[in-house]
Amino acid sequence: METTQNSAADLSRLIRPRSIALVGASDREGSIGERTLTNLVTHSSFDGEVYLVNPSKSEIRGQRCWPSVASLPATPDVAVVAVPASGVLTVIEECAARGVAFAVILSSGFGEAGAEGEREQQRMKEIAERGGLRLYGPNCPGLTNVNGRLGLTFSPSFPHDLTPGPIGLATQGGGLGRNVMQAMERGIGIGLWASTGNEVDLQVADFIHYMAEAPDIKVIVTLLEGIKDGPKFVAAVQRAAANGKPVIGLKVGKSEYGRRAAQSHTASLTGSAEVNSAVFRQFGVIEVDDIDELVDTAWLFARAMPGAQDALGIYCSSGGTAALTADAVGSAGLTLAAFTPETTEVLRAKLPAYAAIGNPVDTTAMVLSDKTVVETTLGCVANDPNLALTIVPIALDYGETTTRLADNIINAQKGCAAPIVPIWMSDRLGEGYQKLVAAGFAPPHSVGKAISAIGRWVEYGRWQRANTGAEPRVLPPLAAPLGDGATRSLSEAQAKARLREAGIALLPHGLARSAEEARALADGMGYPVVAKIASEQIVHKSDIGGVQVGLQDGAQVEAAWREIMASVLKHQPGATIDGLLIEKMAPRGGVELMIGVTRDPVFGHVMTFGLGGIYVEIFRDVTRRLLPIGARDAAAMVREMRSFALLDGARGRPKADVAAVEALLVRVSDFVARHADRLEEMDLNPVWVGAAGEGAMPLDAVIVERTGTPA
Amino acid sequence: METTQNSAADLSRLIRPRSIALVGASDREGSIGERTLTNLVTHSSFDGEVYLVNPSKSEIRGQRCWPSVASLPATPDVAVVAVPASGVLTVIEECAARGVAFAVILSSGFGEAGAEGEREQQRMKEIAERGGLRLYGPNCPGLTNVNGRLGLTFSPSFPHDLTPGPIGLATQGGGLGRNVMQAMERGIGIGLWASTGNEVDLQVADFIHYMAEAPDIKVIVTLLEGIKDGPKFVAAVQRAAANGKPVIGLKVGKSEYGRRAAQSHTASLTGSAEVNSAVFRQFGVIEVDDIDELVDTAWLFARAMPGAQDALGIYCSSGGTAALTADAVGSAGLTLAAFTPETTEVLRAKLPAYAAIGNPVDTTAMVLSDKTVVETTLGCVANDPNLALTIVPIALDYGETTTRLADNIINAQKGCAAPIVPIWMSDRLGEGYQKLVAAGFAPPHSVGKAISAIGRWVEYGRWQRANTGAEPRVLPPLAAPLGDGATRSLSEAQAKARLREAGIALLPHGLARSAEEARALADGMGYPVVAKIASEQIVHKSDIGGVQVGLQDGAQVEAAWREIMASVLKHQPGATIDGLLIEKMAPRGGVELMIGVTRDPVFGHVMTFGLGGIYVEIFRDVTRRLLPIGARDAAAMVREMRSFALLDGARGRPKADVAAVEALLVRVSDFVARHADRLEEMDLNPVWVGAAGEGAMPLDAVIVERTGTPA
Incomplete structure (x- = not known):
């Protein structure tokens, strides 16, 4: 993870520049420089100054050309760089020297093209940083500002992109972003598209941050192959949430195939899919799995934000x-x-006796013969105060009847705040479809897709309500990498000593250095006890006969000493042995949980919590949070376990001490926050939780620390 | 469940009639009789005899009208009935009397319209049965025979439906079926659509059976609200499987909302979604959740059947x-x-150095500048013998470039047996899309939809390979309902006695009628033991203090007798007590499983098997089979458990006695088959399985039987 102040760049002069230099302007048909020029001059409605830079031309299309950035009569806010890779560094040097604020580098042939390109890219970055120049790209299709009607892009699609709208789109690569832009065919307006390419400097997160503050953007959509700076991303999506703007994210890399392909494509560190999804969920980013889902979901939010109701209507x-x-x-x-009774009354009066007037409403094929039936009933359903929205699945295009239905939907929506969501299921895209598109309904194309978008919409509403007034998260300070990155495992006794210092309850235990001491310790705490080998070098104690459980008296403890030592000596002869850890057995009953902490290379310390014991690996009934967490997160985590019912008194079991589990989660988080500079990994498994009042205690503890001194 | 011979009707004279009577023929524009006449005479290419029946006309459109079916000069194979509900019974009587083979009843107003309509429908059925007349409908849009170009339907869409093709579609209601038909817009040809409406006689299953034998149908698609006759459905899909034809099914009723809506729509018994899905899986029916999935999946099968390869290519x-x-x-x-190395060599030679030539292949934007790059590489990838098929996701419509890509796909497919699956992701449906549609590619519209269809295609291939040569299943004979439908629970001791008779291993146990007898029994089997109250009237023994475990000696057994009897007397004073069941404790270790059997009202006896104990309800790690099962099913069931790893030696545990579990499953199935006439329910939970060689034994057993004598 790179060090960062988590602060986003101020992008206002990039998005709304007063003057622009196009470096590499050209009139050679089809060249990058020519296409960019055409977009900027012909298709944009930019009223600031445009300077063309090309040392081999004195003018292009009647407009003066300057030989270099240095020679320009004034300093532009933005330089758009459309020269071959070999010339880019010189241009960047000139821009930095001249005090240009932003360079948009369209050129390819850098980080994505191997080691030499990567070195060039680093030099570019250093030059820019020294001069206070911010870089966008390289290896990107540019910046498409639809609401401002400004194309800093070579894409010949730009003139087709000009449907303004409330969606902000932030992507890395260009191809998938372009697909989202083509949703404009369905009437969906995307106001701003940033495609940050190799992200040598500006990242997707900077644009999310910008969009979070931009008054013309209501919904933020992002397509990610990797996240360069986790904390910056988190800060950006928190800003969006604070401003009431949903962020919808599609992150490639959910499977090994996807991770590999994304890495080869953008050289991004894709990170762990589980951690990524957990962070999304934690901070209210709405995760989708496919582009069409992303489009359907974004447009539903653009049409209306979820309100107090969750329940749906079907008509x-x-x-x-x-x-x-x-x-x-x-x-x-x-x-x-x-x-409501009022709605039911209207439906009863207007629909035939054999229609279904509950929810779903089935008007029946009466719509074919009675042309007023939808007109007199749909608006009434859509306005029912019990409904969050009304779904109108349209299975088929029946020509005139369906066109009339489209008109009815458009009219009903006019008098109604809650959205009506038509689903156009047919492959036949007739007049009714075109009318719905023109009216801004952007109909999803299948029931499944519509419901999945609606589900995310409802869930986001719940997330918002649950997280109102959440304090912005202060992330633990990031440590500079320590020395050689080496780590060491504490022994169980050492780990438990640390936990105890942190105020975490444990079963009575002690380190015995002889058989006699072991017996005395056990006598002191009472039987039955467990004996475990204590050695920093032995992590998997059971595998080499290093653990005995259920010891009932002193004689058994002494025998255990002999047997364990013999077995360990046999299996791991060189190990440094501290002695035996003697611990009171956990009471019978109770449930085994687990708490793990890892350091994610993108986001930092992440806690995994869930069902422990042999079921961990089979059912993976776990939930995750970026640390630190507070009491509200802890309570939510416990309730996110599928097996929460086990703790909550299912099948006649006593209710477990959930409060103790929650307190333990917060204490572990606090512990991690205090040791964030060194803590690499932590594994408390099992964590025993008893009935209410009996507490929750780690029975085993592994802590792995970084060693060395900061580099 | 109705009694049935499981035999499907011979539908050849319905699908390919030699003569047809249209009863209710009309020239009143827009009437059912007029629309049906137009479809039959104008849009069909039927070369048999058509008789028009209408008592109030002497001719319609220049063709003679007959006053009644009785008056016809010859007996038609099919009568299409397009008269109002009130006149239908008379027509059916005439048809039955005349010896007509099939009546297609388009009229509505029967079972779907309340109790009186239901009675009319039953009368219709009785009349037809007596006369040997088979009924199709009522309350249906008719029969659309596209490959035979014959429309026995009033739908004005019929003339648009005439793209012949290899898909057979069998639905109940009309609306969703019509949606599938509109997939013809994407070039998908549906050769035959049967929409069986209220299914007073002929069912969807009859048409699946017909399509399984029809040479022009390769893929069968069915949309079901309910299944009237489970065994008939199973026989039909087995016939399809035997003939190598996939059946793709969408069954409404996965959730309570859907069940209720489907019931109100068709008055179908929707059955249990879990059982339905289990039966689908067991017999190779490919279950889908949405119409668009159904269309994409059907068309992939229509293009090519899965072969020996499972692995995919992406280009x-x-x-x-x-x-x-x-x-x-x-x-x-x-x-x-x-x-293969050959493919890799071609890709290396033809693609730029920065392209990805592994799998996925990323040609990069080179396709924009080099117009031959796809032409020279796609065919080579698509023909690679390691690939089952090649996916070509097309994220955007880039005009000319994308049209060229479409041409390249069409050409590459010509020389290639494995399918190329283009995914058209953009909302812009330009020339490239239209070319792909015209060439029969019917592109899915999203990556998710395409992969879900491909996944089902691959899975069906695996199912076919695993089930080659499977014997047709002989279902247990169905019992006539017994008396008043009353049931009784056997006591645990009775249930275990039944199991023992069936050769099922159990722990040593015995019924004690006194404290002394209990002690003697326990002494005989060795300690520790469990004591449980024995009474037919007490099912939930633990809840009333009727169970004590871990009894270590005779004194504890005698104390348990006193305490259990006192507790039971207090909680359930009137119960008839047989005594105490004394049973040896299961050895420590082992895994708890469960086996349940229920009688599904649609399909018959169904076994549920999976993880037992407290996790049953939380993780629902269970699998199901319609009974009877054989050794192959049993082996598959055990391996379908998510927690199979627990039995297979996960986390250092000993391997469990899987063979004993499998044998137990088959023995339980045999037991159910022998007692199918009375057995209502069975619950073996927990079933204990030890390490290899230790066996698998039910620890508890509930059996519920029907009482009374057959009605």
Whole structure:
């Protein structure tokens, strides 16, 4: 992880520059310089100064050319660099010297092109940093500012991109971002697209931060191959959340194949998919798995933010489609609303006796014969105060009938704050579809896609309500890497001593240096006890006969000493032995949990908590948080376990001491925060929790620290 | 469950009739009779005899009208009934009397319209059965035979439906089926659509059976709200599997909302979603959750059946899109192939140095400048013998470049048996898209949808290989419902006696009628023992203090007698007590499993098997099979447990006696088969399994039987 102040750059002069230099301007048809010039001059409506820079031309398309950035009559806010890779460094040097604020480097052939390119890129960065010049790119399609109608891009698609809108799009690579832009075909307006390429300086997070503050952006969408600076990303999405703007993220790298492909594509450190998803969830970033999901979800948020209601309505003219949609609502864990008596009354009066007037509403094929039926009922359903929104699945395009339905939807929406969400399921995209698109409905194309977007919308509303007033998180200071990166494992006794200092409850235990001492310790704490070999060098104690449990008296303890020492000597003859750790057995009953802490290279210390024992690896019933956490997080983590019912008195079991588990999670987090500079890994497994009042205690503890002194 | 012979009707004269009567033929514009007439006479190419029946007309459109079915000069194979509900019974009577083979009843107003309609429908059924007339409908849009170009339907869409093709579609309701038909817009040909409506006689299963034998149908698609006759459905899909034809099913009713909506729509018994999915899986029916998934999956099968390879290729010109697709492949548990050295050599020679030539292939944006790059490399990848198919995600429509890519795909496919699967991700449906559609590629619209279809395709290939040569299943004979449907629970001792008779191993146990007898029994089997109250009336023994475990000697056994009897007397004073069941404790260690059997109202006896103990309800790590099962099913069931690793030696545990578990499953199945007429429910939980050689034994047993004599 690079050191950072977590502060985002001020991008206002990049997004709304007063003057721009195009370095490498050209009139050679199809060249990068020519295409960029055309976008900037012909298709943009930029009213500031544009300077063309090209040493071999005196003018292009009737506009004066300057030989260099140095020679410009004034200092531009932004230099767009469209020269071959070999000339980029010289341009960057000139820009830095001249005091240009931002350089947008369209050129390829740097970090993505191997080791030499990577070195060039680093030199570029150093030059820029010294001169206070901020860099965008390289290896990127540029910046597409639709709401400001300014194209700092060579893309020939720019003139097709000019549907303004409330969505901000921040991507690394260009291809997938371009796909999102083509959602404009469905009437979706993307106001600003930043594609940060190799991210030598400015990152996706800087643009998320900018969009969080930009008044014309309501919803932020991001496509990520890797996150360069985790804390900066977290700070940016926290800013978005504080300003009430949802961030929708698609992160490539959920599987090994994806990780490898993304690394070869952008040389990004993709990080752990589990940690990434946990961080997204923790900070309210709405994670999606596919581009079409991202588009459907973003547009739903752009149309309306979730409010106080969670329950949905379904309005349909086909019984099968109504059932399919109701099914999807139920399977997604969402709720169908109960209509108010007023709505029910209207439906009863207007629909035929054989129609379904509950929720889902099935008007039946009466819509074919009675042309007023939708008009007189849909608005009433959509306005029902019990509904968060109304889904109108349209299974087929029946020509005139369906066009009329589209008109009815458009009209009903006019008098209604809660969104009506038509789903256009047919491959036939007739007049009704085109009308819905023109009216800004951007219909999802399948029930599944619509429900998945709606589910995320509802869930975000819940997240917002649960996290209102959350303090901005102060991340632990990041340590400079220590020496050679070497680590060491503490012995269990050492680890437990640290935990005890941190106020964490443990079972009575002590380190015995002889069989007699072991017996005396055990007599003192009472039986039964456990005996475990104590050695920094032995982590997997059970595997070499280093543990005996259920020792019932002093004689058994002395025998255990002999047997364990013999076994350890046999299996690991050179190990330095501190003695035997004697510990009182945990009471019978209780549940085994686990708490782990790892240092994620992108985000920092992450806690994993969940069901322990032999089920950890099978059911992976765990939840994660970036540290530090507070009481609210701890309470949420416990309740996120699928097996929370086990703690909550399922199947006649006593209720477990959940409060003690929550307190333990916070104490562990505090412990990690205090030792963040050295702590590499921590594994408390099992953690025993008894019935209410009996407490929660780690039974085993592994702590791995970095050694050495800061480099 | 209705009694049935499981035999499907011979539908050849319905699908390919020699003569048809249209009862209710009309020339009143827009009426059902007029629309059906137009489809039958104008849009069909039927060369048999068509008789128009209408008592109030002498001719319609120049064709003679007959006053009744009775008056017809010859007996038609099929009567299409397009008269109002009130006239249907008379027509059916005439048809039955005349010896018509099939009646297609388009009219509504029967079972779906309340109790009176349901009674009419039953009368219709009785009349038809007596006359040997088979009924299709009522309340249906009719039968659309595209490959035979014959429309026995009133749908004005029929003339748009005439893209012949290899898919057979069997649905109940019309709306969702019509949606599938509109996939013809994407070039997908559906050869035959049966929409069986209220299924008073012919069911979806009859049409699946027909399609399984029809030479022009390669892939069968079904949309189900409920399954009327489970065994008939199973027989039909087995026939399809035997003939190598995949059946793709979407069953509404996965959630409570969906179940309720489907019931109100079709009055179908939707059955249990879990059982339905289990039966689908068991018999190779490919279950999908949404219509678009169904279409994408069906078309992939229609293009090519899975072969010996499972591994996939990805070919792309955008690194981000390649990574996203690779990610989806990995997340779905699918495999990317390793290319042969020959393929790698071609890619190395033809692609630039910075391209990715592994799998995924990323040609890079070179495709924009070098117009031959796809042409010279895609065919080589697609033909690589290590690949099952090649995915070509197309993130955006770049006009000419993308059209060229479409041409390249079409050409490459010509020389290649394995399918190339283009994914058209953009909302812009330009020329390239239209070319792919025209060439029969029917591109899926998102990476997720494509991968989900491909995953099902690969999985079906595996299912086929694993189930080659499977004997057709002989279902247990179905018992006529017994008397008043009353049931009784056996006591644990009775249940265990039954199991023992069936050759199922149990721990030593015995029924004690006094404290002394209990002690003597325990002394005989050795300590520790468990004591449990024995009473038919007490099922939840623990809840009323009816169980004591870990009794170490005779004194403890006698004390347990006193305490249990006192507690039971207090909590359930009237219960008839048989005594105490004394049972040896299971050895320590081992894993707790569970086996349950229920009688599903649609399919019959279903076994549930999985992890037992307190985790059953939390993780639901269970698998299900329709009974009976054989050794192969049993082996598969054990391995389908997520926690199979627990049995297979995970985390240093001893390997469990898996063979004993498998044998136990088959013995339980045999036991159920022998008692199928009375057995209502069975619950063996926990079932203890020890280390290899130690066996697997039910520790507790509940059996519920039907009482009474057959009605």
